[in-house]
Amino acid sequence: xxxWKRLAVGAAALAVATSGCGIGGGGGSGGDQDGKTLxxxxxxxxxxxSFTDDLHKEFEAQHDGVQVNYVVQQWKGxxxxxxxxxxxxxxxxxxxxxxxxTARFAEQGTLADLSGSLGDLAGGQWQEALKExxxxxxxxxxxxxxxxxxxxxxxKDMFAGAGIAAPPKTRxxxxxxxxxxxxxxxxxxxxxxxxxxxxxWYVLLSFIWDEGGDIAVSDGGKFTATxxxxxxxxxxxxYAKLVEASGTKAPKDADxxxxxxxxxxxKGNTAxxxxxxxxxxxxxxxxxxxxxxxxxxxxxxxDDARTAPVFLGGSNLAIPAGSKxxxxxxxxxxxxxxxxxxxxxxxxxxxxxxASRDVSALGSDPIAGPMAAAASNGKVTPVTPNxxxxxxxxxxxxxxxxxxxxxAKSVDEAAAEANARIGELLAG
Numbered sequence: 151x152x153x154w155k156r157l158a159v160g161a162a163a164l165a166v167a168t169s170g171c172g173i174g175g176g177g178g179s180g181g182d183q184d185g186k187t188l189x190x191x192x193x194x195x196x197x198x199x200s201f202t203d204d205l206h207k208e209f210e211a212q213h214d215g216v217q218v219n220y221v222v223q224q225w226k227g228x229x230x231x232x233x234x235x236x237x238x239x240x241x242x243x244x245x246x247x248x249x250x251x252t253a254r255f256a257e258q259g260t261l262a263d264l265s266g267s268l269g270d271l272a273g274g275q276w277q278e279a280l281k282e283x284x285x286x287x288x289x290x291x292x293x294x295x296x297x298x299x300x301x302x303x304x305x306k307d308m309f310a311g312a313g314i315a316a317p318p319k320t321r322x323x324x325x326x327x328x329x330x331x332x333x334x335x336x337x338x339x340x341x342x343x344x345x346x347x348x349x350x351w352y353v354l355l356s357f358i359w360d361e362g363g364d365i366a367v368s369d370g371g372k373f374t375a376t377x378x379x380x381x382x383x384x385x386x387x388x389y390a391k392l393v394e395a396s397g398t399k400a401p402k403d404a405d406x407x408x409x410x411x412x413x414x415x416x417k418g419n420t421a422x423x424x425x426x427x428x429x430x431x432x433x434x435x436x437x438x439x440x441x442x443x444x445x446x447x448x449x450x451x452x453d454d455a456r457t458a459p460v461f462l463g464g465s466n467l468a469i470p471a472g473s474k475x476x477x478x479x480x481x482x483x484x485x486x487x488x489x490x491x492x493x494x495x496x497x498x499x500x501x502x503x504x505a506s507r508d509v510s511a512l513g514s515d516p517i518a519g520p521m522a523a524a525a526s527n528g529k530v531t532p533v534t535p536n537x538x539x540x541x542x543x544x545x546x547x548x549x550x551x552x553x554x555x556x557x558a559k560s561v562d563e564a565a566a567e568a569n570a571r572i573g574e575l576l577a578g
Contacts, residue, residue, distance in 0.1 A: 186213075186216045186217075186475060186478065187216070187217050187218075187475075188209075188216060188217070188218050188219065188244070188478045188479065188482060189219040189221065189243050190206075190219065190220050190221065190242065190243065190244040190245075190482065191221050191223050191244065191245045191246060192220070192221075192223070192246045193222070193223055193224075193225055193228070193246050193465065194222055194223065194224050194225065196246060196296075196465060197499075198498055198499065200498070201491075201494055201495075201498060202220060205485065205486065206218040206220060208485065209481070209482055212481070212485070213478065213481065216478060232245065232255075236255075236260040236470050236471075236472065237260070239472070240472075240474070241470040241472045241473060242470060242473070243469065243470070243473040243474075243475045243478065243479040243482075244467060244469060244473075244479050244483065245467070245468055245470060246467055246468075247465060247466050247467075247468055248465060248466075249280065249283040249297070249463065249464050249465060249466050249530065250283065250530065250531050250537060250538075250541070251538060252283060252284055252285075252292045252468065253283075253285075253286045253533045253535050254535035254537075254538055255291070255468065256286035256287070256289075256291040256292075257286060257287075257535040259471065260470060260471050260472070261292065261468045261469065261470060262291070262468070262469040262470065262471050262473070262476060262479075263289050263290070263291060264289075264291060264292070264469070264480075264483075265289050265290060267480050267483070268290065270480065270483075271483055271484060271487045271505060272488075272505040273290070275505055275506045275507050275508075276293075276504070277294070277502075277507060277525065277526070277528060279462045279528045279529050279530045280294035280297055280462060280464070280466075280504055280528075280530075281294070282530055282533050283462075283464075283466065283533060284466045285533065286533070286535075287371070291468055292466035292467055292468035293466060293467045293468075293483050293486075293504065293505060294464065294505060295464065295465040296464050296465060296499065296501040296502060296503060296504050297462045297463065297464030297501065297502040297525065297528070298426055298462075298463060298464060298501050298502060298521060299426075299461060299462050299463065299502070299521055299524055299528055300352060300353060300356070300424050300449065300460055300461070300521075301424070301425075301446040301447060301448055301449065301460075301517070301520045301521050301524060302317075302324075302422050302423075302424050302446060302447050302448070302449055302450075303415070303422065303423050303425050303430045303433075303444065303445075303446045303517065304317070304422045304445060304446065304447065305420075305422070305440075305443055305444060306443045306444070306445050307443040308334075308335070308443075309327070309331075309421070311335075312327070312330040312331045312333070312334035312335075312421075313330060313334070314327050314331070317445075317447035318447070318450050319450055319451075319454045319457075320450050320451065320452070320453055321388065321450050321451070321452055324450045325391075325392075327343075328343045328344055328395050328396050329395075331343035331421045332397070335421075338419060340399075340419040341419050341420075341421075342397075342398055342399050342400070342419060342420045342421070343396050343397075343398075343421045343422065344398055344420075344421065344422040344423070344424075345398055345399070345400050345411055345414055345415065345420045345423045346392060346393055346396060346398045346400055346423075346424065347398075347401055347402075347405050347406050347408075347411065348393065348400065348403055348404065348551050348552050348555045349402075349403065349404055349405040349545075349548040349551050349552060350424065351545065351547040351548055351551060352461045352463075353424045353449075354385065354386065354389050354547065355385075355459075355461050355529070355531075356385075356449050356458040356459055356460055356461070357384075357385035357386075357388045357389050357458065358377075358381070358382050358386070359385070359459035359529055360385065360452055360458040360459055361381045361382070361385045361388070361452070362381040363377075363380075363381030363382030363383075363384065363385055364376050364381075364382065365377060365382070365531065365547075365572065366572065368532065368533075368534075373532050373534055373536075373576040373577075374573065374576075375569045375572040375576060377547075377565050377568050377569035377572060378562075378565050378566050378569040382565065383561050383562065383565050386551070386554060386561050386564075386565060387561055389551065390554055390555060390561070393555055402551075402555040402556050403552045403556070406423075406424075406425065406429075410432070411425060412430070412432040412433040412436075413432075413433075413436070415430075415433045415440075416433040416434075416436035416440065418437070424449065426521075427501075427517045427518055427521060430444055430517045444516070445516040446516065446517045446519075446521065447520050448520050448521075448523055448524035449524065456527060457523070457527055458524075458527070459527045459529050460524050460525070460527065460528050460529070461528070461529060462528035462529065462530055464501070464502070464504065466504070467483055467486070467504075486505075487505040487506075489506065489508075492504075492506035492508070493506070493508070493511055496508075496509055496510075496511030496512045496518075496522070497511040497512075500512060500515060500517070500518040501518075502521070502522055502525045507526075509522035509523075509525065532576065534576060536575060536576050536577070536578050539575040540572055540575050540576070546567075546572050546575075547568060547572075549567075550564040550565060550567065550568035551564075553567075
């Protein structure tokens with residue numbers, strides 16, 4: 151799933167597993183640490199070199215005789231690599247995990263319990279959804295690293311050409327803007343007012359949550375699927391309404407990555423797509439002329455009281471329970487949680503900082519600013535080790551969406567079928 155370039159694309163890509171023993175409280179700068187090495191595994195694309203260079207230089211200056219062994223890992227194959235490393239006698243000291251996968255690692259007892267370190271790690275500044283993603287069984291087993299969420303990325307020039315003075319703030323205004331865009335571009339057979347693939351289930355979550363529904367709810371740690379509730383089905387119905395109103399040319403049986411929606415946006419016939427900052431950046435890289443005319447706005451809610459809730463994807467940082475450098479690893483996370491480095495996550499990476507609610511560094515950016523504004527209403531998928539089974543393989547949410555959009559099943563039928571399957575998967 152997520153990294154600063156491709157922040158919240160899909161949790162399954164970041165799979166792993168861990169949890170574990172306590173490491174006590176208090177900070178401390180390492181004293182007599184001669185000859186110690188702190189091994190840190192971060193993922194490819196998760197931190198600019200200038201960021202890690204400065205972080206590690208400062209950390210080593212604070213800890214005489216300590217060296218940081220910084221290893222950049224690739225997402226492909228990382229689950230097996232981490233599983234092997236965490237089961238061994240010499241695991242890394244700090245690891246990066248996808249935030250929807252942390253619970254699975256924690257359940258397996260291979261991550262250190264950070265309960266005693268929350269004060270040092272700015273725990274009071276963690277957004278509630280990110281705190282939830284870093285926890286298991288009521289205890290924190292990781293620190294949020296960074297996050298990102300989807301916004302509506304749009305063409306300012308096309309909006310102006312259609313007489314749309316300001317981005318929509320409600321669903322009704324959004325549908326009205328789609329009608330105006332269609333009318334203003336009626337002579338272009340390739341025009342798409344909103345590119346919306348049939349299986350963009352992260353987008354669907356926004357509408358389900360906005361209706362007051364959810365995928366599943368927990369009672370004493372046991373999850374019950376709730377896709378068949380009126381609120382959840384209302385979210386599915388709005389997704390279908392949006393697809394119909396836009397007349398999108400996007401496939402109904404694929405997600406935003408097949409094909410990559412930013413490639414279509416870059417061709418110049420699309421007014422809007424619902425995506426992540428890296429997708430806007432990729433489109434601009436393909437056509438530099440888009441730089442001055444591309445911006446974003448939060449996904450509109452049912453009314454103007456608030457924007458729609460959004461899925462907060464991203465990464466967490468954890469300390470393996472088998473690390474021989476527990477205190478040093480905690481000191482490393484403490485430094486990364488400091489205001490200086492949290493601010494740089496926003497200013498340099500244009501991502502939502504994991505251990506700070508101050509997103510002012512993102513405010514003026516036309517893409518990242520609206521993302522940060524919407525992040526305060528962020529949520530995560532059910533925090534359970536069994537969630538990975540929902541995303542892996544034949545995702546019931548995707549099957550439900552395609553069935554509804556193609557007319558193969560009614561919303562009631564498709565939701566009931568997906569609900570039953572998700573209930574089975576969450577039950578393990």
